[in-house]
Amino acid sequence: MGGLRYAPVRPFEFFAMGSAGLGSEPGTPRFRVLAGLALLLFDKPPPPPPEDIVYELVQGLPRAPAEPQLEPEPTPPEPPTPEPSVEPTWSDTDPDGDGVVDALDACIHEKGTREYGGCPETGDPLVTLEVSSVGLGVQNMSRTYQTTVPSRPEMLNIIRTAYDRGVTFFDAAEAYGPHEVERILGEGIASFRDKVVLASKFGWNIDLETGERRPGLNSRPEHIKLAVEGMLKRLRTDRIDLLYQHRVDPEVPIEDVAGAVKELMAQGKVLHWGLSEMGPKTLRRAHAALPVSAVQNEYSMLWRGPEAVIIPLCQELGIGFVPWSPLGVGFLTGAIDANTRFAPGDIRGVESRFAPENLPHNLALVESAKRWAERKRATPAQIALAWLMAQTGVSRGVLILRHPLI
Numbered sequence: 368m369g370g371l372r373y374a375p376v377r378p379f380e381f382f383a384m385g386s387a388g389l390g391s392e393p394g395t396p397r398f399r400v401l402a403g404l405a406l407l408l409f410d411k412p413p414p415p416p417p418e419d420i421v422y423e424l425v426q427g428l429p430r431a432p433a434e435p436q437l438e439p440e441p442t443p444p445e446p447p448t449p450e451p452s453v454e455p456t457w458s459d460t461d462p463d464g465d466g467v468v469d470a471l472d473a474c475i476h477e478k479g480t481r482e483y484g485g486c487p488e489t490g491d492p493l494v495t496l497e498v499s500s501v502g503l504g505v506q507n508m509s510r511t512y513q514t515t516v517p518s519r520p521e522m523l524n525i526i527r528t529a530y531d532r533g534v535t536f537f538d539a540a541e542a543y544g545p546h547e548v549e550r551i552l553g554e555g556i557a558s559f560r561d562k563v564v565l566a567s568k569f570g571w572n573i574d575l576e577t578g579e580r581r582p583g584l585n586s587r588p589e590h591i592k593l594a595v596e597g598m599l600k601r602l603r604t605d606r607i608d609l610l611y612q613h614r615v616d617p618e619v620p621i622e623d624v625a626g627a628v629k630e631l632m633a634q635g636k637v638l639h640w641g642l643s644e645m646g647p648k649t650l651r652r653a654h655a656a657l658p659v660s661a662v663q664n665e666y667s668m669l670w671r672g673p674e675a676v677i678i679p680l681c682q683e684l685g686i687g688f689v690p691w692s693p694l695g696v697g698f699l700t701g702a703i704d705a706n707t708r709f710a711p712g713d714i715r716g717v718e719s720r721f722a723p724e725n726l727p728h729n730l731a732l733v734e735s736a737k738r739w740a741e742r743k744r745a746t747p748a749q750i751a752l753a754w755l756m757a758q759t760g761v762s763r764g765v766l767i768l769r770h771p772l773i
Contacts, residue, residue, distance in 0.1 A: 496609065496639050496660055496687075498564045500756065502536030503529045504691070509547035512696070512713045519551065526555030530563065538663075538689075539602070540568035540613055541594055546578040549601035557603055565602060568643065569594045570613035586616035588627035595631055611641045611663055621649050625656035632657075643691075647680050654684050661687040666761070668732060668751050669695035669720070678760035688761055699751040701733055 508522040526537070539552045549567060556563055572585040575593050598607060610631070612624055631637040641661035642653055653659055662681055664673045667690065681688045694700055696715055705727045709716035720729055736747040743750065755761060 496564065498536035499534050501534055502538055502689075503534050504538040505548045505552050506540070506543045508551050509544045512715060522551055523555045526552065530556070530559055535563045536566070537563055538566045540611075541573055541598060542568065542571045542580070542613060544578065545573050545580055546597070546601060549598060553601055553603035560604055564608045565604060566609040566611065567598050567602065567607055568611040568613035569598075570616060584614055584616040584618070586612060586619045586624050588619075588623055591624065591627040592631065595636055599636065606635055607637050609639045609641060609661060610637045611643050611661070612645075613643055615642070615645045615649055621653045622656045625653055629657050641689075647676050650677075650680060650684070650686075654686065659684070659686050661689050663689040663691050665692050666690035666755070667693045667695045667699060668736070668754055669698055669729070682760050690755060690761065693755050694748055694751055698729070699733060699736060699747060701737055701747045703733075705730060
């Protein structure tokens with residue numbers, strides 16, 4: 368039930384953060400820095416980093432070496448060609464074409480012409496949500512960590528170029544801006560809206576009209592429904608493909624949250640739903656109330672906490688796993704060194720991993736990534752992403768590259 372299916376994008380032709388010299392040889396990256404987000408372009412794609420990159424980079428939880436290569440098995444005979452399947456016949460009253468007018472038909476948005484997450488009556492998935500294996504998050508497209516405001520035309524260009532490079536998964540939230548990044552994303556994808564998967568999030572206590580960030584969380588069902596109405600307007604769309612609860616509200620039972628999302632699904636305004644940074648018990652309860660398609664948690668070479676419980680649980684339940692901050696808020700790009708100090712308002716300044724007494728120790732991981740980047744004619748960011756895409760449970764790696772940094 369639920370879950371995400373991932374489609375690959377072309378090797379190494381995606382957005383990543385980092386810095387390097389300009390290259391002219393075939394296979395050497397050319398960089399154009401757009402508000403700190405470097406667009407990687409190759410004359411021809413270099414080979415992806417081999418599997419052995421994980422051994423030196425991983426500390427504490429090494430992966431087992433590959434099995435020795437054996438002689439190939441004889442090629443088995445090809446199976447008989449199956450009978451061609453018969454496509455269902457769509458109609459106004461029976462859109463799933465099964466000959467029965469039932470609750471499933473009522474769930475299909477616009478007579479089955481769009482992907483829908485699951486039937487609110489039965490919980491059965493109608494179409495698996497398919498996204499590119501590399502996604503683009505837009506959190507800092509209205510305000511960077513350094514509290515600067517990026518150029519809007521450049522942000523729109525990043526969104527559209529990502530789509531041209533095969534990215535079909537775009538991630539926003541009402542809390543980003545607040546509200547403003549949804550407006551940017553809605554404008555950026557307007558010409559190809561029906562060809563991409565659009566994700567957004569609710570859950571923080573944000574004024575629905577002004578966007579003022581208020582203390583605490585708010586996942587009251589009536590607030591969720593109004594928040595989604597605002598998202599639809601800002602994103603210039605009639606449905607949210609994947610709607611996350613951004614953070615769990617301890618004052619609202621998750622079953623009540625699922626009930627509100629279920630009503631939005633019945634209206635065709637939400638197609639799939641997910642959670643972010645929840646506990647395992649909450650995830651099980653949420654999934655039992657309404658099948659969950661995706662979980663979005665922080666995960667990278669720098670932070671591997673989900674490996675212990677959450678990723679195995681997602682595998683058990685058939686839920687897609689979406690890593691946020693795959694480059695460690697810029698740390699794994701090599702843009703931060705032992706002398707880096709953060710501007711007032713930069714949230715990285717209050718994270719203990721970047722404290723002056725801890726930073727030199729954590730930089731050992733970046734130095735390892737840099738060594739591998741030199742060997743593979745890549746960047747540290749590419750090494751970090753290649754590692755992440757190779758991990759079990761990430762299903763080829765759904766990557767949300769959300770932070771323009773330098």
